Amino acid sequence: MNMLIRLFSFCLCAVSAFAAEDAALAKMKSFSSFPDATLAVLAGGEILTQRGPLMKFRRGMLGESCYIVKATPAATAHGIQTFDPSGEDSSVHFHSAIHNPVQDSDLAKLNLESSRYGVKRFVTKTQAIVPIQNDFFISKAEAAQIQKTVKAAGSAAKPADVARQAWLEVLKARAAEFDKGGLSKLSVYETGGATVDPVEDIKSLFGELPRIAGEFKQLLAETGLEGAGTFRKEAAGQLYAEVINYDIQATLELGATFTREFPDGHIQILDCIYFSTGIFYVSMGVYELWPVEVGGKPATLVWRGDLLSTPTLEITRGVERMAYGKVMMVEIRKSIESFRKRVAKAQK
Amino acid sequence: MNPRLMCAIAQGFRPATVLAVAALAFTLAGPGLFAADSSGKSKTRFGEAPGKEEEFAGGVSFENKAQYSVTSGSRTRSGSTRVGHVSSQSAAAESVMSLHLDEDILLRAGVGWERHSFGLAGHVPLPKELQSANLIIGADVDISDQWLMRMEIQPGVYGDWLNVGFDDLNSPLIIGFSWLPDKDLQWFFGIYVNPRADVPVFPGMGLRWKFADRWTLMALPPNPRIEFDLTENLTLFGGANLHYGTYHVNNVHGVVRSHNLDDNMVDYTEIRGGLGLKWKVARSVDLQLQGGSMLYREFDFHRHDTKFRGKPSLYGEFGIVANF
Numbered sequence: 001m002n003m004l005i006r007l008f009s010f011c012l013c014a015v016s017a018f019a020a021e022d023a024a025l026a027k028m029k030s031f032s033s034f035p036d037a038t039l040a041v042l043a044g045g046e047i048l049t050q051r052g053p054l055m056k057f058r059r060g061m062l063g064e065s066c067y068i069v070k071a072t073p074a075a076t077a078h079g080i081q082t083f084d085p086s087g088e089d090s091s092v093h094f095h096s097a098i099h100n101p102v103q104d105s106d107l108a109k110l111n112l113e114s115s116r117y118g119v120k121r122f123v124t125k126t127q128a129i130v131p132i133q134n135d136f137f138i139s140k141a142e143a144a145q146i147q148k149t150v151k152a153a154g155s156a157a158k159p160a161d162v163a164r165q166a167w168l169e170v171l172k173a174r175a176a177e178f179d180k181g182g183l184s185k186l187s188v189y190e191t192g193g194a195t196v197d198p199v200e201d202i203k204s205l206f207g208e209l210p211r212i213a214g215e216f217k218q219l220l221a222e223t224g225l226e227g228a229g230t231f232r233k234e235a236a237g238q239l240y241a242e243v244i245n246y247d248i249q250a251t252l253e254l255g256a257t258f259t260r261e262f263p264d265g266h267i268q269i270l271d272c273i274y275f276s277t278g279i280f281y282v283s284m285g286v287y288e289l290w291p292v293e294v295g296g297k298p299a300t301l302v303w304r305g306d307l308l309s310t311p312t313l314e315i316t317r318g319v320e321r322m323a324y325g326k327v328m329m330v331e332i333r334k335s336i337e338s339f340r341k342r343v344a345k346a347q348k
Numbered sequence: 349m350n351p352r353l354m355c356a357i358a359q360g361f362r363p364a365t366v367l368a369v370a371a372l373a374f375t376l377a378g379p380g381l382f383a384a385d386s387s388g389k390s391k392t393r394f395g396e397a398p399g400k401e402e403e404f405a406g407g408v409s410f411e412n413k414a415q416y417s418v419t420s421g422s423r424t425r426s427g428s429t430r431v432g433h434v435s436s437q438s439a440a441a442e443s444v445m446s447l448h449l450d451e452d453i454l455l456r457a458g459v460g461w462e463r464h465s466f467g468l469a470g471h472v473p474l475p476k477e478l479q480s481a482n483l484i485i486g487a488d489v490d491i492s493d494q495w496l497m498r499m500e501i502q503p504g505v506y507g508d509w510l511n512v513g514f515d516d517l518n519s520p521l522i523i524g525f526s527w528l529p530d531k532d533l534q535w536f537f538g539i540y541v542n543p544r545a546d547v548p549v550f551p552g553m554g555l556r557w558k559f560a561d562r563w564t565l566m567a568l569p570p571n572p573r574i575e576f577d578l579t580e581n582l583t584l585f586g587g588a589n590l591h592y593g594t595y596h597v598n599n600v601h602g603v604v605r606s607h608n609l610d611d612n613m614v615d616y617t618e619i620r621g622g623l624g625l626k627w628k629v630a631r632s633v634d635l636q637l638q639g640g641s642m643l644y645r646e647f648d649f650h651r652h653d654t655k656f657r658g659k660p661s662l663y664g665e666f667g668i669v670a671n672f
Contacts, residue, residue: 049493054451117561135580247561248580315632317409317671318446319454319488323496327531330494 024266024290028303031211034066042068042301043294047336051325052305057204059281059314063306063328067336068299071343073289076300077267079343080287081238081257088338093119093250094243100236102175107168107241113160119243122250122277126150126163135249136277137189137196142170167252167277171241174254174275178239182224182231182256186274189281198274199225201282201309212305216286219260219268235259251278266290280310306332407448410672411458414441417665419618419642421469422658434474434645434658435467436618438591444484452490456500460484462593464616473609474647474656478595478616480506486522496526506544507596515596515611518544532558536568545594546615546650581628585638589665591618608652615648620663636667 029035033050042048045068052062069076086092093114098106112123125135127150131143138146149166177187189196202225206213213220224231238257243250254275260268271285286305293299306328316324421433444458463479482504489497500522507516524538533555540550554568562577566587573587592615599610622640629635645658 051451054448245561247558248577311631315671318411318448318456319496319498322452322454322488322490323526323528326490326494326496326528327534330528331531 024292024301028066028288028290028301031215032066032303033064034303037066039068039292039301042066043299047333049329049333051329053208054321055205055208057201057208057309059309059311060201060205060208061308061310061313061325061328062205062209063325063332065302065304065306065329065332065336067302067304067340068292068294069302069340069343070294070297070299071347072298073265073267073291073300075347076289076302076343077259077269077287079339079346080269080271080285081259083339083342085242091245092242093245094241096241098175098239098241098254100175100233100239101179102172102239102241107171110164110168110241110243111160112164112167112243113158114245116245116250118245118247118250121248122243122252123159123163125249126166127159133193135191137191137281138170138277139187140190142173142187143190145169171252171254175239175241178236178254178256178274179233182222182233182236183272183274184224184227184231196281198282198309202272202274202284205282205284205307205309209305209307212286215288216268216270219258219270222260223258223270223272246279249278251276253277279312280308282309283307304332304336409446410443411446411669412441412443412671413667413669415439415636415665415667417663419620419645419663420661421467422642422645422661424472424474424645424656424658426654426656431472431474431656432468432470434469434472434656435661436645437465437467439463442484446488449487454488456484456486456488456498458484460502460504464591475508475595475597475614477508478593478597478614479509480504480593480595482506494528496528498522498524498526506594508598511598513598515598518542518594518596520594538569542594544596544613546648575626583626584623585626586623587621588643589618589620589622589638591620592616609649609654612649612651615646615650617644617646617648618642619644620665622663624665632671634669636669637665638667639664 025037025039029037033052034048037048048066050064052064055061071079082097084095084097086095093116094110096106096109112119114120126146129136129143129146129150131140131147134143136143146166146169149169150162153162153165174187177185183199183202186198189198206220206225219235220226221230222232222235235258236256237259240255242253242255244253253273255271255273258270258272262268267287267289269285269287269289271287273280273283276283284307286307288303290301291298292301308328313321313324415438417438419436421435424431424434440460440462442458442460444456447455447457449455459482461479461481463477465477466474468474468476482502484500484502486498486500489499491497501519502522503517503519505512505516506518509516520543521541522538523541524536527535527537529535536554536556538552540552542548542550552569554572555565556568557565559565564575566573566575570590570592571587573585575583575585577583594613594615597609597612597614620640620642622638624636624638626634626636640663642658642661642663644660647656649655
């Protein structure tokens with residue numbers, strides 16, 4: 001009799017697990033571009049990728065991917081939230097987790113002294129900043145503030161130290177702004193004689209993707225996108241600052257990850273770089289993680305969306321845009337492979 | 349976090365070169381890095397699509413380019429016979445409209461024009477002018493995860509334009525493939541089919557490799573070059589230019605009639621090597637200035653096995669590219 005009960009319980013559990021996995025897959029298919037995805041294929045290590053639709057929002061682009069990570073959703077989420085790329089990516093000049101509100105110690109190691117051209121150029125341009133016309137994605141008021149700091153430092157001071165001081169003030173102000181209202185209101189970029197509102201860009205990106213926006217509606221509301229009142233500070237779990245050495249000029253960035261956990265064990269994450277001094281206006285990674293089993297072991301079904309708003313795309317048309325999307329997907333695939341290896345290593 | 353990846357792509361990959369190169373066509377580099385927004389779009393409420401007045405990003409786009417160049421007199425021979433110095437002025441213009449038929453197919457349609465005018469000193473049995481005016485009809489197709497394909501025909505009139513007839517008609521075909529394994533490395537394979545040329549099928553391949561922060565190798569026909577980014581808007585380059593075309597010359601094509609060569613096809617080839625500067629003057633407009641040596645020039649009247657070859661001389665070139 002005991003044996004029978006055990007067998008029955010096992011069957012019940014197995015059926016429940018299969019049902020949950022089917023539900024997860026069905027849910028993923030309901031809003032994604034992977035209607036033919038199967039757990040069997042994904043469990044074999046396949047990474048499905050899909051370039052997003054051509055948007056009306058000219059500087060926007062989406063890439064979708066779907067894959068399985070052989071770790072629990074909690075471990076997978078932790079890997080996404082706490083990723084420090086400085087060990088893996090040589091272009092990362094500085095990366096640090098920061099508190100909310102930001103503390104002086106968070107940015108103590110920020111050093112703009114470098115032999116790399118991009119960082120040197122960032123410092124040089126900081127020294128020569130003019131509020132009316134500058135290449136940085138900042139407001140005129142921020143540019144004026146930087147100019148004031150540079151002038152006050154005088155010519156005897158080390159340019160890298162002066163630039164550090166000037167940008168620390170901007171970073172702290174931007175982080176404080178985020179602390180107050182999340183993504184409800186961010187200072188605009190006034191560059192090249194035009195004004196760009198990063199919040200508007202985030203809204204425009206999701207506005208083009210109603211099924212994805214619908215799926216992440218609650219999480220997006222908690223970021224403050226539906227108004228300052230909806231911003232849930234606790235949802236902004238991990239904040240970070242970084243300096244990336246791009247080819248021509250480094251950029252200074254602030255980002256945040258927002259997380260929402262559901263009673264059934266699935267997790268949603270938004271990783272958003274909401275402030276960047278160049279190259280792009282907004283960059284986001286949106287994730288949904290569902291618990292599944294692979295070979296009898298816990299695993300995670302991941303849907304990932306990469307959204308980008310960059311001025312480069314605005315003037316990239318036709319086949320160039322097509323090629324741009326393809327290269328984006330190739331690079332996303334590589335980053336997923338690298339992420340899975342990292343998580344596997346952490347599991348050992 | 350992963351958004352960084354997107355940023356690296358946003359700035360690190362200049363896709364303008366991708367298929368233009370695969371098509372073995374004249375190209376200048378792509379969009380700039382720090383161009384600012386000027387769309388002035390209206391406010392968007394969360395969850396709403398942008399207004400209908402905003403154009404579909406992939407809808408219609410235009411590529412326009414023009415160039416003008418001069419070469420100094422080049423000592424020219426046919427076999428051991430000297431035929432004097434030949435200088436040249438070349439001009440070319442092209443405008444192509446691209447239209448998305450769907451997410452994966454882009455229709456291309458446009459017009460092209462090219463003219464080489466030769467300064468002939470003395471009695472030289474060469475054409476004063478070689479000129480083409482053609483349509484450009486083709487498509488770019490997304491064929492798999494890492495591959496794009498371009499097919500293009502260029503039907504038109506290719507000749508000396510002294511007496512345009514059926515023999516002046518030609519329709520070169522280009523089939524090109526781009527393999528995009530990486531944001532820093534792309535490979536290109538192509539076939540150029542020219543029914544009236546001495547060698548009617550001409551394969552080509554090349555690569556674009558961004559091997560350092562400010563350096564990019566563009567080993568791509570017809571303009572292989574190495575580029576160095578001086579600033580975000582200014583690029584220094586050095587490399588070669590290949591000008592190639594097949595033209596029909598009629599029975600009064602030269603300064604002096606040469607019955608052997610009258611009413612004939614000539615393959616014109618010119619190879620140049622030099623240095624240049626590319627300046628991004630506006631968001632979608634590049635100017636290019638270059639100069640150096642015209643290393644090799646050949647008029648090949650292949651049906652009569654008669655060739656005229658020019659010795660090195662100097663050249664200067666000015667070009668403009670505008671994409672909308």
